[in-house]
Amino acid sequence: MVALASTFVHSLLDEAVAEAPDAVAVRDSVTAVTYRELAEASEAFAVWLDARGLRRGDRLVVQLPSRIELVALVHGCSRRGVILVPLNPAMKEFHIKSVLGNAEPAMVLTTGPALDVFSGLTDVPVHDMAEVWSLVQNLVGQRIPAPAELSVDDVAFLIYTSGSTAAPKAVICPHAQVSFASRSLQADLGYGPEDVVFCRFPLSWDYGLYKILLTALGRSEIVLAGEESDLVLLRRMRETGATIVPIVPSLAAMIAALAKRDSADLPPVRMFSNTGAALPEATIDALREAFPKAQVVRQFGQTECKRISIVPPQEDGLRPNSVGRPLQGTEVAILDPDGNEVPVGEVGEITVTGPHVMPGYWRNPEVTAKTFRQDRLGGNGLRLHTGDYGSVDADGYLYFEGRRDDMFKRKGIRISTVEIEAAAADIPGVRGACAVPPNGPRDLAIFAETELAPHDVIKELAKRLEPAKVPSICKVVDVMPLSLHGKNARKELAAMLDGAPA
Template identity: 70%
Template sequence: MLDDATAEVPDARAVRDSVTALSYRRLHELSHAVAHWLRGQGVAPGDRVVVQLPSRVELVALFYGVVRCGAIFVPLNPAMKRFHLSSVLENAEPVLVIGDAASAPGLRENTAVPVHDISVAWTHILAVADRTPEPVDVEVGVEDVAALVYTSGSTAAPKAVVCPHRQVTFASSAINAELGYRADDVVFCRFPLSWDYGLYKVLLSCLGRSELILAGEESDLVLLTRMRETGATVVPIVPSLAAMIATLAVRDTGQPPPVRMFTNTGAALPATTISALREAFPGVRVVRQFGQTECKRISIMPPHEDGERLQSVGRPLPGTRVLILDADGTELPVGETGEIVAAGPHVMPGYWRSPELSAGNFRPDPVTGEPRLHTGDYGSLDADGYLYFEGRRDDMFKRKGIRMSTVEIEAAAMDVPGVRVAAVLPPHDGRDLTVFVEADLAPTVVLKELAKRLEPAKVPALCKVIPELPLTLHGKNARQALIDMLEGEGR
């Protein structure tokens, strides 16, 4: 993908952080230099290279260089704590690790393999690039693994989704077929490249011949200013970032950045946030998406349909299928709720060195043998094939005899004017239904407004207004932190 982009637009800007900008030509040269340097360090095809760095241009060059030499790129979030580092490094078994002044000490404590400081390694890589070495000649097959993406979930330790070249390139192309990144786009990315949402922005920008802005280290206070300075046209968001942008836009007196498209994932955006974004950025499309790292993306609402079917998370990616199955694996008819199951060339082969966990989520079609991803998410399809997400298996519960989901209660809470973000804890072990909100409202006001929107059984017994909702490394509500908060108050 990088070779094709370089051949077509060598001098176009490929990626920029707050300090450095690289053209496609220079990124291409650096990727070869990284591959040469890795070969010199003894890295062979199939070896894992763990990288724990902030999102800067060096990290993008490392990504392309690692996969160019046939090795497996393993990006770790700079915020990952030492508690998880030991299990991740034991699971990945890297032959080489790259960190910086902040991450290297913790990495060295948890592995016996060489840990290189990027400031030193980069000096050697630049020297190789300036010599214009011969291209690295390694046969990389489509079935070979390109990356391991560690993701949190129901297990205590992070698990790694195996991402082969075939699935990664198919998913990238299918996503871009719907979103349509362009050569005049400037993609403003706030997310770490350890998260697949961030990593695929590298690939989508490459496919579109777009410029990628790595803005993860920018202060929240200058967010709109940086979007304006860089000319941002495409901005990936999650609800918390969307709410921040909408709030900043209300106070901003300058010309709005030229954003033409926001793409959302992680959780549904409240209608109030969508309205605020549309008001602040005239003509913008706010695109709903749904997916899991295990197949990257499941559905996208076409940008030109962003004002239609407002409860839908879009239609399946081109070349893929979505099935709705009951507990016995029987396909359900239109409109009925069951487990969302994805099939197609984007389904990854499983989790790294976790055969039992893989067998539970990645199962063959009982008739054709085709691999299918059982997501653990529930939803339905309409007659036109558009998907409606209703919640995860853990989100669904019964209270007072009525089946409900935390997702619908959170959506109702975020519909209340003044509520920026919401998270719901279902009843458990004597704890009743509880809603946490970021808002400038009294708890009683939130509950009163929820009573106008929900059936009585679905109105939480307790509302907690807090300054900021805790999030996981992947931008989702950190429910365990909320549970700990409640239990701490009860002591």
């Protein structure tokens, strides 16, 4: 069982420095730094932040590519008690405006064209990271004492996520919850000093952000590859000696397709870890065929608690439909609409308790009260009501059925978009799929990333699904549109359908 460790985010880095100071910590497209060098840069960032007047609880909004300087800044903010607010580099002015109004930052750090965007939206100082990084490097060797009042219950990050509302909402992520979740994940994933983690995801997404914490715990190397071209993906994995590759379904399908066409030796990958959306069995099979020594680890979670469940790597393939067991030191309960636990095997809302459950949404008390509720099942803390539906088996393994928004009735039958998408992904030639529930007069639809004709997709689905679950509309796309967090952009696809003749 994982010790319920409550530490600061930067403590994870300091532990790595104490044990492996000269090991490579981070590599980007420009250079690489050791754990000692990364810690020194984070100390220098702390000095720079203090000189600019940022104090405990101040928010620092950053919109930056995933590079070494951003990793150093993560830990530098932690040392000063400054709350880091990382925004996806792809976030546009429309959403940036609402984030600035909600977060009320003391400062913004960005680069390139975004400098003008932020300067036009806020009166707080907006700094160019290119200039700041030069200044910070000149401060290496300087240190400043940590503020005496810092607490592990202080907020480390505000992570903005998409949701059912038009404006993004920020999950409050304190040091204690973040460090516990990281250590609990590491207990199952087992990153080690010989591992090289090839990360394509922005640090604005918790999936990318936690990777720099997990690699510190494992004394591993992380390769920040978000700026690499898709065309050189396998070559870069090979050059860097990637052993662990975090994936989402679209990236997994791309890697499998590239590997099938690549005649050179493949990278020494030992583990693919998936999140964001269910990984289709066809994609898992393709990865296993291309990388026969690699384990494919399924995970399930939400930023509101980081991770809900994980299939232990050593159990890969044993429960192919399960998303795993709860993180060590945490609990999952499946509840009915009245808040009572349902019997084993029955579907209900997935709820979560444990030291990883975040305290709520930043300055959003109504949604916080709805999602983070006092535990009525005998516990003293908060119970996260995920809005996801699933069941557990007799051994405590979780099975995901779909989100509340993804469940609908058609022809009297309760249906989940997940099962339709899984059936579509099983069709040879379909690289990705997104089901869009009926809306008024518009019937159930499926978007498929494929060269197949729409009627062929429908025909193949009819072979795999009950009649009521077969979409009547199919739209074929060259590339499946995704949200900023790598999930199917279902709302945008629905708007496309409802704004044009079906």
